[in-house]
Amino acid sequence: MIAPADKAVARDAFRHADALEREVLRRFPDAWRQLDAWRQQPPVVWPQWCLLPMAASTAVALAGRSSVGFGVAARAPVAQVAALYAWRYSRAVYLVEPGLLHRLLSTVPDALTLDDVTGLPSWCVYVPGGHPEFPGQGLWAHLEHDAKTGRPELRLLLDAGDGLEAMLPIPVYLDRPSLTEALADFRATALATTDGQRPTLDGPDVRGAAGDATVANLADRVDGLLAVIAYLARPEADIVDAIRPGARPGPRRTRIARDRQVWAVGYNTRT
Template structure:
């Protein structure tokens, strides 16, 4: 993308803002009423989907052709207050996409997203036959059931496609299965055509590797001490927006432009340098340098009888015996 080209997330933000000209003002009003005229909800969720449903429907039943806009608005509306675009170092990006997420999802870790909604660039990933440019990710608190969801909105040439993942103590495959079952139930309730796609018992297994790659990228942002930096303002970190006091209460303000965060660049360059040294010294004596695969490491910290916190770290690829390749 050239320096003068408008980032794709900003294009979507402008398009939806034009289609729903009162959406951002209405969302701000709902957010201000949280815990007052409206029920309270967790800080990690900007606005539950019920609010966006009301915005799209305008107090009426949402037409079938506009149901997808609910998920799109939810992502863009939450992203609007930070406008963070996350760009991973190629080495770290490739390693993360290939890192297996085994066992149960660390659901509580995903609640630590650095902003209400993030947009991650995804070079090389495909959604079906289409190239992916990136994806939005934000968190949902279901107002009726209290269920926690990770909402992913995929960005491809043909547009934005949303997919919710139910969070809990289960695998990625089970999270997909639960989401598909919910979608099937909703399709049957509304008598939508095409509901057969939700009835494929092998769909969760086929889809799991695709979603695991995106979840792994998100987990890195949520892990302990991730390397996230702004090249234009070194030393800064992403954060939730802070409301400002204005006449009539507190108000959120969107930034004037998007912000690109470089992720894992220091670790990525170390891998590049280690690989270069390993190649140049491949004929030296001693153990042959090799790459130890990246993996996730989770552990509890704190007294056994007191309050404990769960820590999650991504252990980057390491070149073993790389010192033998040094000149």
């Protein structure tokens, strides 16, 4: 079904994910145990479409940093820890057929709502690079429930392939009427978070921020990526096991996956 070149992309993706996980555990040796404890004995209630709010990853990444300024804390790899933790429940990569990927990346999608993405087949999806139009090493995406504000978010993580610090987190709020407005809230929240404040387990609640040229440029960069993620969440999406073509994604796992999984996306319907 998939070509040898696709298999090589999958192998590289798994090697990269393994390296990122080792980097997380080198910096935060107890991270997975601590996050498991949050899930087993939840201190707060959150929706079932979210595996674990990022407040937990914030606590792990900022452990022992209570005396540092927020500028340092803001650079802690909170988004990276959250994505890698969620990805371990599937250990899957999604190889998108090049023609379909081109069409999706050329799409300007409507604003996403929570209902558009709750059907994601994994708690965190990982679409590796290997396509000239796709960013760097790939894209990670998962759903987030902000523990403070209650806002639903689609969390994108653009992966440049050079370790945790080279991964760019982009939160997309799912309660705004357009992508530009969602990203304007993201930028305003980021600016408020780094405005000399002290570390907290969750961020400020900025809503209805105005967009500008920076936000518009970011929207141009992100819209095609959102189309890819939205496609993966569709119930009719062409997603099959790359090794066992008859198998399709089932319910999201509630236990850590031990085996790796390669999903072929769009290969049955390519034209």
